Amino acid sequence: MCQLLGMNGNVPTDICFSFKGFACRGGRTDHHSDGWGIAFFEGQGCRLFLDYLPSATSPIAELVQNYPIKSTNIIAHIRKATQGVTSLANTHPFQRELWGQYWIFAHNGDLKGLPPVSGEHYRPVGNTDSEHAFCLILEQLRQQFAEAPPLPELSRALAEIVRGIAAYGVFNMMLSNGEWLFAHCATKLHYLVRQAPFAVAQLKDEDLSVDFSALTSPDDRVAVIVTEPLTANEAWRAMQPGELLCFRDGLPQPVTV
């Protein structure tokens, strides 16, 4: 299985600290070494860094750890291949355009027997169950809505689509269009919201701590969502199987069908 990391905040924030711990799990403190990727939304634009080298040794991962790209929505993924060979085309996150917005998706789990994508608008390039699921989501949304619907309407539609896909296996996933970030927990996903009063956080995977009170303003709010908690001294909340959350401005909102 793979691991997921997401960030959603009300101010552009860099992910250097969290990604340092997360990247260790791609070949050093854990065995997810079949490539990795990270997507940063900046305004309407999106940067996607992909590598099929383990994140613990990838030169691109090193750059990402040290280059503070500030973003309000970030999704990262380290891969332990279950379906599909190790190749760039099979490396998460995946990106497509829908309604004139970039959408980013990453998945942890295993889906079997998914219905084929009609391919009217979207087709997988690689051969993972994950990209297949992403195309199913986009295809169904595109067929239900010619234009971007208001968020409550989108949330309801997405909840139904996600529930449908989750019936085919394990579907922990993150999805973002740069305004919001949806996170679905099938088996394992944790999150926390960092806000004032900020404190010192200590990574679990590396001997590194950061004092967020020195780096933040009192109104900042940032949610971090991850497969396994990244820090030892903060109160991570475990999401429940079947739970879908929509994060916006660092705040989680439950979404139900």
Add this chain to the structure above:
Amino acid sequence: MCQLLGMNGNVPTDICFSFKGFACRGGRTDHHSDGWGIAFFEGQGCRLFLDYLPSATSPIAELVQNYPIKSTNIIAHIRKATQGVTSLANTHPFQRELWGQYWIFAHNGDLKGLPPVSGEHYRPVGNTDSEHAFCLILEQLRQQFAEAPPLPELSRALAEIVRGIAAYGVFNMMLSNGEWLFAHCATKLHYLVRQAPFAVAQLKDEDLSVDFSALTSPDDRVAVIVTEPLTANEAWRAMQPGELLCFRDGLPQPVTV
């Protein structure tokens, strides 16, 4: 105006040498400092690096110059904004999926009064004439062909679409799906094909030379396509206004309507 750089070869080749010279033009030896980007195809997959910092000073450009990513199709772009603000969403190259393939596009020039994109399948995210033109290309191809056609058929269709768009202004562009690279010259584009016997090449923009005979096999063949020649001691061929070439395995084929 901007500058374009493309590479197409019969073996995966890195572009470190050419990109070193090209990146200097983004703020050092020339004034194209409104961002830059580069896309590398590897198999069916594609990596796209984007930055709105000038390529001469961007940490990501430094990585790309020193990390030898081997690819058979590469497109790079340094931007001097004419339409659309400097932002990530307006940074070339642009990427979309068509027929289960990633397509990459970059443009140098200025287009005015383009017809709107129907948006049935593709919509621009940013507000450049370039991404608009890319969406027009994809939309028209998608409407003509439900599946990827053979290359000769695709070439004819593309030649017609490109001629249509070129009527709206200056349309130097490069387009690739990872198998081939199309280059269209409106005002300025040069290329050369490096093949045996390989020799020493000397950059124009930086004091750097490389002996390709030490780095290549006798069967290697690589075409480099660029706005302004990159080296001082090689025979670059200037493309003609209105000329469209399809590069495959390092060989250019003229395409006519």
